[in-house]
Amino acid sequence: MKRYIARRLMQGAILLVMVAMIVFFLGRLTGNPVDLMLPEDATAEDREAMIKTLGLDGSVLDQFVIFVTNAVQGDLGRSIRMKQPAVEAFFDRLPNTLIIIPWALLLGMVAGIPLGVMAALNRGGLLDRFAGTVAVLGVAMPSFWLGVLLIFVFSVELGWLPSSRMGGPDHYVLPVITLGTFLVAGFMRITRSAMLEVMESEFVKLARIKGLAETTVIWKHCLRNALIPVLTLWGVFVGNLITGAIVTETVFAWPGIGRLTYEAVIYRDFPLLQAVIILKSILILTINLGVDILYAYVDPRIRLA
Amino acid sequence: MSSSAQTILDVRDLHTHFFLRRGVVKAVDGVSFTLRKGEVLGLVGESGCGKSLTALSVMRLLPKGAARTVQGEIVLDGENILKRTPAQMREIRGRKISMVLQDPQTSLNPVFSIGDQLREALLRRGPAKLKEIMKQAVAALRRVDIAAPEQRIGQYPHQMSGGMKQRVVGAIAISGEPEVLIADEPTTALDVTIQLQYLKLLKRLQRENGMAILFITHDFGVVARMCDRVAVMYAGRIVECGPVKQIFEAPSHPYTRALIASVPKMSGTRGRLTAIDGQPPSLMDLPVGCRFASRCAHVEQRCLEAYPGTTQIGADHTADCWKIGSI
Amino acid sequence: MAVVDRPQSALPAAADTPRPFWRSLLTLRGGAGVRRTARVPWIPIVIISVIVVMAVFAPLLAPHSPIDQTLRDKMLPPAWMDGGKAKYLLGTDHFGRDILSRLIHGARVSLLVALLALTAGGGVGLLIGIVSGYVGGKVDAVLMRLVDAAFTFPAILFALLLAVTMGQGLGTLVIAISLLLWASFARVIRGEVLALRQRDFVALAKVRGCSTLRIMLTHILPNVLNTFMVLVTLNIGVVIIAEASLSFLGAGIPPPTPTWGLMISEGRGRIAEAWWVALIPGIAITLLVLSVNLFGDWLRDRLDPRLRQL
Numbered sequence: 001m002k003r004y005i006a007r008r009l010m011q012g013a014i015l016l017v018m019v020a021m022i023v024f025f026l027g028r029l030t031g032n033p034v035d036l037m038l039p040e041d042a043t044a045e046d047r048e049a050m051i052k053t054l055g056l057d058g059s060v061l062d063q064f065v066i067f068v069t070n071a072v073q074g075d076l077g078r079s080i081r082m083k084q085p086a087v088e089a090f091f092d093r094l095p096n097t098l099i100i101i102p103w104a105l106l107l108g109m110v111a112g113i114p115l116g117v118m119a120a121l122n123r124g125g126l127l128d129r130f131a132g133t134v135a136v137l138g139v140a141m142p143s144f145w146l147g148v149l150l151i152f153v154f155s156v157e158l159g160w161l162p163s164s165r166m167g168g169p170d171h172y173v174l175p176v177i178t179l180g181t182f183l184v185a186g187f188m189r190i191t192r193s194a195m196l197e198v199m200e201s202e203f204v205k206l207a208r209i210k211g212l213a214e215t216t217v218i219w220k221h222c223l224r225n226a227l228i229p230v231l232t233l234w235g236v237f238v239g240n241l242i243t244g245a246i247v248t249e250t251v252f253a254w255p256g257i258g259r260l261t262y263e264a265v266i267y268r269d270f271p272l273l274q275a276v277i278i279l280k281s282i283l284i285l286t287i288n289l290g291v292d293i294l295y296a297y298v299d300p301r302i303r304l305a
Numbered sequence: 306m307s308s309s310a311q312t313i314l315d316v317r318d319l320h321t322h323f324f325l326r327r328g329v330v331k332a333v334d335g336v337s338f339t340l341r342k343g344e345v346l347g348l349v350g351e352s353g354c355g356k357s358l359t360a361l362s363v364m365r366l367l368p369k370g371a372a373r374t375v376q377g378e379i380v381l382d383g384e385n386i387l388k389r390t391p392a393q394m395r396e397i398r399g400r401k402i403s404m405v406l407q408d409p410q411t412s413l414n415p416v417f418s419i420g421d422q423l424r425e426a427l428l429r430r431g432p433a434k435l436k437e438i439m440k441q442a443v444a445a446l447r448r449v450d451i452a453a454p455e456q457r458i459g460q461y462p463h464q465m466s467g468g469m470k471q472r473v474v475g476a477i478a479i480s481g482e483p484e485v486l487i488a489d490e491p492t493t494a495l496d497v498t499i500q501l502q503y504l505k506l507l508k509r510l511q512r513e514n515g516m517a518i519l520f521i522t523h524d525f526g527v528v529a530r531m532c533d534r535v536a537v538m539y540a541g542r543i544v545e546c547g548p549v550k551q552i553f554e555a556p557s558h559p560y561t562r563a564l565i566a567s568v569p570k571m572s573g574t575r576g577r578l579t580a581i582d583g584q585p586p587s588l589m590d591l592p593v594g595c596r597f598a599s600r601c602a603h604v605e606q607r608c609l610e611a612y613p614g615t616t617q618i619g620a621d622h623t624a625d626c627w628k629i630g631s632i
Numbered sequence: 633m634a635v636v637d638r639p640q641s642a643l644p645a646a647a648d649t650p651r652p653f654w655r656s657l658l659t660l661r662g663g664a665g666v667r668r669t670a671r672v673p674w675i676p677i678v679i680i681s682v683i684v685v686m687a688v689f690a691p692l693l694a695p696h697s698p699i700d701q702t703l704r705d706k707m708l709p710p711a712w713m714d715g716g717k718a719k720y721l722l723g724t725d726h727f728g729r730d731i732l733s734r735l736i737h738g739a740r741v742s743l744l745v746a747l748l749a750l751t752a753g754g755g756v757g758l759l760i761g762i763v764s765g766y767v768g769g770k771v772d773a774v775l776m777r778l779v780d781a782a783f784t785f786p787a788i789l790f791a792l793l794l795a796v797t798m799g800q801g802l803g804t805l806v807i808a809i810s811l812l813l814w815a816s817f818a819r820v821i822r823g824e825v826l827a828l829r830q831r832d833f834v835a836l837a838k839v840r841g842c843s844t845l846r847i848m849l850t851h852i853l854p855n856v857l858n859t860f861m862v863l864v865t866l867n868i869g870v871v872i873i874a875e876a877s878l879s880f881l882g883a884g885i886p887p888p889t890p891t892w893g894l895m896i897s898e899g900r901g902r903i904a905e906a907w908w909v910a911l912i913p914g915i916a917i918t919l920l921v922l923s924v925n926l927f928g929d930w931l932r933d934r935l936d937p938r939l940r941q942l
Contacts, residue, residue, distance in 0.1 A: 015781050022790070026797050036797060123370075140921040142873050142893075144880050145914030148900050152911065156904045200368075202411040208366055209406075210426045210477065211399035214391075224416050236783075243786040247877060251900065265792050266882050273796055277789045288784065300461040301415055 001296055001303055008292050012285045019281045023274050024067055028060070036270035039080045076278060077271030081263070086275030090257060096166065097249070097256030101241050103176040108183025108237065113230070115184070116191025117223060120199065131188055138185030143244055147178040147251035164253035175252045179244055183237055190233055194226035201225070231295045235288040242280060313517045314340035314363070314402075314485050319377035321355075321362045324370075328589040332358045332372070334541035340485065345511065345518045347532035347549070349525065349564075351585065355541045356521045357407075360487045363519070364404055365394050382484065399429050399481035407490045409470035413462040419446075419473055420458035426480040445476045450506060468499035472506065479510060486511070487519045492527065504531055525568050529553065534621070537561045540585050540596040547622030557616075557624040559601045595627070603628055673930050676923035683920050687739040694733035695721070699888045702728035707906045725895075725909045726902055734890035735916060741891045742920075745805055746871045750864050753810030757817025758860055764818065765825025766848050775818070782815035788877070795883035805884050809874050817863055824856045858935050865928035869921040876917050892917050 027036060034050050042050075051057060055066040070076070076086045119131035154174060155163035162171050198204065199222055207217045245258030253259070257276065264273035296302040317337050323330035332355045340346050348356050361367050362374050365386065378385045381402060386394065406412045414422060423442040427433075433441070439458065446454035449472040462470055471491060478486060488507065492500040508531060511518055520531055528535050528549060536546040537560065545558040556562045563581045583600035586592055594609040595601070601608065607627050616629040686693060706728040709716045716723060722731040764775040791808030798804045828834065829852075837847050878884040879893025887894060892913040899910030 011780075014777075015784055018781055019785060023793065026790075026793055029797055136922060136925060137918075140869065140873075140925060141918045142876050142880075142896075142914060144877065144893075145896055145911075145917065148896060148903060148910050149914065152903050152907050156907075202406055202408060203414040205366060206406060206412050206474070206477070207414070207425075208395075209364065209398055209404045211395045211397070211429055211481070212425060213395065216425075221414055221417075225414065228416070239784070239786055243788045246788070247880065250881065261789070261792065262881055265796060268796055270796055273793055277793060280789060281785055284784065284786070299416065300418075301463045304461060304464065 004296050004302065005289075005293060008289055012289055016281060016285060020068065020071065020278060021064075023277055024064055027270065027274060028063075036268075037077065037080070071278065076275035079264075079272040079275075080269045081267045082269075082272065086272045087279070089260060089272060090276060090279050093255055093257045093260050096254065097242070097245050097258060100172065100176055100179060100254070100256070101238065101245070103172065104180035104183060104241055105234075105237065107176060107180035108187050111180075112184040112187025113191045113227075116188040117195055117218070117226075119188065119192045120195035121218065123196065128192075131192070135185040135188050138181055141181075143178055143182055144247040144251050146181060147174070147248055150174050150178060151251070166254060175248055175254055178251065179241060179248045182240070182244065186233065186237060186240075187230065190230050191226060194229045195222055198222045198225045228295070228299050231291065231298060234294075235291040238287045238291070239284050242284060311341045312339050313342045313382055314519070315378075315380040316340075316359075316363065317378040317380065319359065319362060319374065319379065321358055321367065321372060321374045323358075323372045323588075325589075330588045331541055331591060332588055333362060333374075334588075334591065336377075336538070336541070336543055338536050338543060338546060340517050340519055342484070342517055343511075343515050344533045345508075345520055345531055347528040347535035348519060348521045348538060349523060349528055349535055350538035351523060353585065353588075354538045355588075356523075356538055357489055359538075360404065360489050360519065360521055363487065364398065364402065365389075366404075399426060399483065401483055402485045402487070403478045403481060403483035404487040404489060405471075405474055405478045405491045408494045409467045409474055410494070412474050413470055415462055418459055418461055419465075423458075423473070423477060423480065426477045429481050445480055446473070449473070449476045449510070450502075451476075468495055468503065471495060471503060475503075475506065475510070479514060479516070482514065484516060485519065486516045487521070489521045490523070493522070493524070500527075507531070525565065537564070540591065541588060542596065542625070544597070544626070545622075545624040547619060547624075551619055551622050557618050557622070557629050558597075558626050559603055559628075560597045561624070563600075595625075671930070673923075673926050676926040676930075679919055679923040680927060683739050683916075684743065686736045687743040690737045690740045694730075694736045695719075696730040696733045698729060698734040698737040698890045700729065704728065707902070707909075709906070710908050710912075722912055723906070723908045725899065726906065729890075731895075731908060731912060734895060735892070735913060738890045738892045738895065738913065739916070741885060741889060742872055742875055742917075745802070745809065745875045745885075746868055748802075748806045749809035749813065749871050749875075750867065752806055753813030754817050754860065754864055754867070756810065757814040758821055758856070760814065760818040761821025762825055762848055762852055762856065765822035766829055766852055767844070772822075776822075779815045779818050782811075783819075787812040788874070791874075791878055792881065792883050795878070800883060800886045802885060805875065805878060808878065808883075809871055812870065812874055813867055816867070817860075820859060820863060821856050824859050825852055828852055828855055862928070862932045862935055865924065865931050868924045868928070872917065872921055872924070 034047055034054070034056065037050055037054070038046055055063045058066075074087055078084065079086050079089050082089050115131045115134070119128040122128045151163045151174065154161045161173050163174070165171065204217060204221055207221045212221075242258075245256060246261045247258070248254070249256045249258035250262040257280065261273070261276050261280075263269070264276055316339070319333055319336045320331070321333035323332050334355070336355070336359055338346065338348075348359065350356050358367070358372070361372075363379055365374075367373060374387060377387070379387050381397070386397070389397075413419070420439065420442050423445060424438050427438050427441050427445070442458055443454045446457055451457055451469060451472055457465070457469075462473075465473070471494075475491070491507070492503050495503060504527065507518070510516070518531075520527070522528060532549050534547060535549050535552050536543045537552070537558065538544070539560050545552065545556070545561045552561060553565065556565050560581075563579075567579050567581060581600055586596055586599070592598065592609070594607075594611055595604075595613050598604045598608045605627070613625045613627045615623050615625050617623055618629060702724070705717070705720065705724050706726050708720055708724045710723040710731075711718050711721050713723075720730050720732070722735065724730055725734075760775055760779075764772045787808075790811055791805075794804050794808045834847060834851055837851055842850075875884060875891070876893035876896070879891040880897045881893075882897070884893060885891055895913040896910045899906065899908075899913075903910055
């Protein structure tokens with residue numbers, strides 16, 4: 001198990017380096033990164049200073065070294081528009097996103113997993129087809145449109161829920177639903193197919209031979225095994241949530257890192273965008289690592305290997 | 306024929322069909338046999354002849370939606386269990402009738418410990434405290450000759466060898482003290498060296514518990530070792546049934562003869578191995594007459610026209626062939 | 633001592649060389665009475681056809697120009713509501729532009745981007761999959777590492793970065809969306825190729841002295857086309873939503889070109905007064921993606937049910 005964790009850490013580190021390299025090179029793609037890094041009203045002196053800072057007078061390798069050294073020390077550039085270190089801006093907003101992500105994940109699981117189990121049990125029947133419709137719709141609707149639709153129905157027409165910004169619990173409802181709907185479809189699908197596969201297993205037959213009650217067979221023996229592949233998707237789903245948050249936070253004017261990304265794009269704030277990408281990558285990698293460790297713990301075949 | 310006072314399981318004219326999109330597979334097509342208390346009845350046949358499905362039909366564990374028992378009676382200890390509701394079936398599973406599955410690698414749930422899975426089975430005997438159950442579990446493991454059972458209790462299936470897993474499956478199967486045990490090719494997936502040990506274990510358990518065993522296999526060697534009587538199955542029906550000694554010494558049905566002849570012998574002259582030409586008929590498209598006719602050396606017109614009636618050969622020995630006595 | 637086992641007779645031996653995908657499609661009603669052929673998804677096919685026609689003949693079909701502004705007629709509701717005019721069937725936006733015309737032209741953009749991105753991203757993925765699967769060894773190891781990396785990181789972020797560094801435009805958009813696709817294509821195709829590599833006809837080709845390149849081109853490539861087509865159809869929806877999302881975020885094709893994502897973004901601020909501006913394009917997107925996905929599922933069931941786990 002320890003070896004497993006060590007290996008995953010190594011892989012994560014390599015991936016992070018790759019991301020850094022790609023971001024770095026994309027920045028230099030257009031020939032003159034200085035223009036990207038400075039506001040439009042920059043003076044010639046500002047340009048000189050920036051060239052020095054970035055090490056643009058040296059070789060590409062030198063520049064990369066400077067880039068990495070700064071990054072490791074927590075300096076990922078300064079946001080043009082917000083006039084503060086990008087890293088600072090990021091961590092200011094991070095908690096706001098971290099609040100809604102778990103709720104969205106919870107929504108996805110609480111709605112999706114039981115639906116998936118029911119669909120598997122009811123294979124081909126009405127419930128299965130209903131679940132299938134939900135899944136297919138969940139994937140077809142663009143989440144930003146869903147958000148706008150929900151705002152229209154619940155804020156504008158019905159006036160039940162607020163449409164933007166943070167605030168009391170009712171401010172959470174619509175953003176969480178928008179963010180989590182896509183997940184419901186995902187969880188349902190994977191739970192259904194995992195359950196269908198597990199239900200054919202020989203050990204399920206043995207459970208029945210023992211004369212166990214059907215509910216025990218399904219919820220204890222089947223689901224426990226079916227959840228293992230579901231768990232592997234957690235990492236992917238959280239990754240999706242973090243990117244989905246970009247659009248959702250924009251729609252609901254929610255001050256999190258998603259909205260920050262949007263602002264960086266709209267205002268062409270390259271240093272901020274660069275920092276956001278790297279930091280988000282670290283975030284996603286960390287979460288994936290956590291999920292992998294959880295997975296290894298939950299599956300005794302790996303835990304005790 | 307058989308003294309019914311001692312019969313524990315009586316299967317009468319059992320028909321189980323598989324419903325595929327392409328057609329209906331008549332996997333079990335009129336199977337009848339009796340299992341007496343304390344005896345071991347072998348059910349022999351090639352892959353695909355319907356043996357496993359017969360077993361699943363008796364346990365009423367057919368894959369839902371795909372297969373169904375359409376006709377017949379299964380009389381367990383005087384009661385036709387085909388009439389039981391699912392809940393009622395669950396009551397007797399594990400207690401009156403139990404089963405050992407073929408592949409030890411997949412029979413045990415990989416995410417629960419051995420102790421956990423044993424406990425589930427033991428709790429069927431009645432509620433008990435955790436400590437008590439754990440003691441019973443250890444005792445159960447010891448009974449199937451597993452060394453250091455206290456340690457094994459906490460282990461997971463992947464930490465055990467195939468032979469050991471199969472013993473655990475055996476322990477689970479008999480923990481409810483069933484009167485009938487169905488063993489569905491329990492040694493097929495084991496190493497040859499382990500097979501003998503396992504068979505000895507089964508024999509011992511059977512004697513100790515006084516269980517009747519329906520032993521499904523395709524291996525005549527196992528039949529010789531384990532069984533008192535044997536039923537030979539072909540294309541969904543039983544073609545010959547009798548005491549093991551008689552079947553070996555004087556097989557009557559052409560199929561049985563061919564099977565026994567094809568078994569390689571240690572003694573005797575070396576020659577080519579005899580195999581049986583041809584293939585079994587498709588279970589979706591069964592012929593009207595005798596199903597072995599296309600491969601039988603003694604086939605005549607009668608065989609193709611009508612399915613042979615049952616001929617009584619000895620006190621306890623029957624075969625379905627038109628030409629008993631003349632070949 | 634064992635009885636000689638005989639194999640079960642029922643199933644016919646499968647042919648060694650796989651059928652090309654158009655053969656499967658043509659035998660729509662034939663085959664051994666497989667019930668499933670009857671359930672052709674007509675409604676999705678009709679919807680897709682309508683949208684394709686809209687896209688191709690946009691200038692002919694649109695009643696007005698999509699970019700002309702008639703401020704006097706701004707924010708008119710759809711024709712069937714109060715205050716609507718027959719002239720503007722689906723109403724107008726805050727610049728007085730006809731929604732229907734913008735919708736029709738938007739279809740053009742969406743489908744064009746989809747076509748280009750699928751060709752580019754799918755094509756790259758196909759190539760990498762074939763090379764990686766067939767050549768194996770170190771090349772495979774390196775390429776698969778790249779694929780793993782691509783899967784771990786949300787490509788949308790890189791798409792956004794591209795938009796900022798390279799500027800908005802069709803090219804940037806296509807490259808960005810291709811980044812989303814190539815990895816999943818590569819992975820699946822590689823799997824297919826790994827299986828194909830073992831087949832007899834490949835061995836025969838090697839014996840005959842065909843070069844690796846030739847084998848890849850003439851033997852492997854045609855046989856993965858089935859899978860490739862299914863992957864393409866399954867991913868059209870992904871591409872359309874990606875394009876809409878990027879447009880919504882202001883990283884797609886710049887205004888005034890109408891794209892569905894951009895329309896939703898523009899209409900969002902005035903949702904209270906003119907809901908049709910934002911909501912109608914979304915319905916179009918949802919219908920199109922739904923239809924394409926249902927069609928893709930059906931196609932996959934027809935051509936290669938093994939891909940069901942995708």
